[in-house]
Amino acid sequence: MSPNGQSLVPGQPRLPRRTPGGSLVLPAAIGDTAMVFGAGVVPAGYWFDTHEHPQHQIAWAARGVIAVEIGDGYWVLPPTRALWIPGGTRHRTGTTEGATMRGIFVAPDRCPVSLSAPTMLRVSPLLHELFDYLTQPETAAARRQRAEAxxxxxxxxxxxxxxxxxxxxxxxxAQIADALTRHPADDRTLGEFANAVATSPRTLARLFVAETGISFGQWRTQIRLAASLPLLAEGLPIARIAGRVGYATPSAYVAAFRRAVGVSPGRYFSR
Known part of the structure; x- marks a missing residue:
């Protein structure tokens, strides 16, 4: 259950009945078709509780940008991208600026797709139109089956x-992690952070490795890059993004992104 008592997946997949400041259109019964669609406006800053469900899910927003957290992974999804979430995978979904979200749930026993891990998907203009078409509750079952195929x-x-x-x-x-998540451009050194929480730099460095599996420097890089993704999805210039997430120059940001992700920031959301 969410903080507002909303049922996320009460046996049959669906979005919550309502979200703060937004309204939802609940999915109708679908008979022998493979997918259930829900549509809703999710307000800025809202996150659903961490949850799981037996159905596969395609997380997608028709407008705006949503984000999905799964374990250590973080995916940002503009309308040209969606995320396949296998059934039984614990995840958390939300939005920074607000979004029109689609709850797309797929019955495993009727699904010809075999993706066993969270996978980003390309959403072409045709797929976008089909998602919108299948969200309409009045679509007849036979037509739904053909569109789903x-x-x-x-x-x-x-x-x-x-x-x-x-x-x-x-x-x-955790205090330092929270501070850097709120303000990724904070450029204090490990020693300065250690003084702020009354511990030694060596102890702090050991804590990050033991509890996150990576060094403090690597952790900060990941948080900065994650903070840059919504800005990339909104189409902000690289020069502005670099400064907002803590890089002195655009080239330093591009190099860090390429090392971590394998592609340049400009190609991450390219069609």
Missing amino acids: VVFDLLEPVDVISIGARRPVDTRA
Whole structure:
């Protein structure tokens, strides 16, 4: 259940009955078809509770940008991208600026797609139109079945590496993690952060490695890159993004992004 008592997946997949400041159109019964669609406006800053469901899900927003957290992975999804979430995968979905979200749930026993891990998908203009078409509750079952078959044919994985890092649990490291998540451009050194939480730099460095699996420097890089993704999705210039997430020059940001992800920032969301 969400903080407002909303049922996320009560046996049958669906979006919550309502979200703060937004309204939802609940999916109708679909008979022998493979997918259930829900549509809703999710307000800025809202996140659904971490949850899981037996059905596969395609997380997608028709307008705006949503984000999905799964373990250490973080995916940002403009309308040209969606995320395949296998059934039984714990995840958390939300939006920074607000979005029109589609809840697309797929019955595993009727699904011809075999993606066993979270996978980013390319959303072409045709797939976008089909998602909108299938969201309409009055679409007849036979037409839905034909449209769903085309949807499955159009699901095209995008080969990208997810961005993000596990949050440390120790209160000292967690304070620093929270500060950098709120303000990724904070350029304080490990020693300065250590003084702020009354511990030694060596202890702090050891805590980050033990609790996140990576060094403090690597952790900060992942958080900065994750913070840059919504800005990339909105189409902001690289020069503005670099400064907002803590890089002195655009070239430093591009180099860090390419090392971590394998492609340049400009290609991450390219069609």
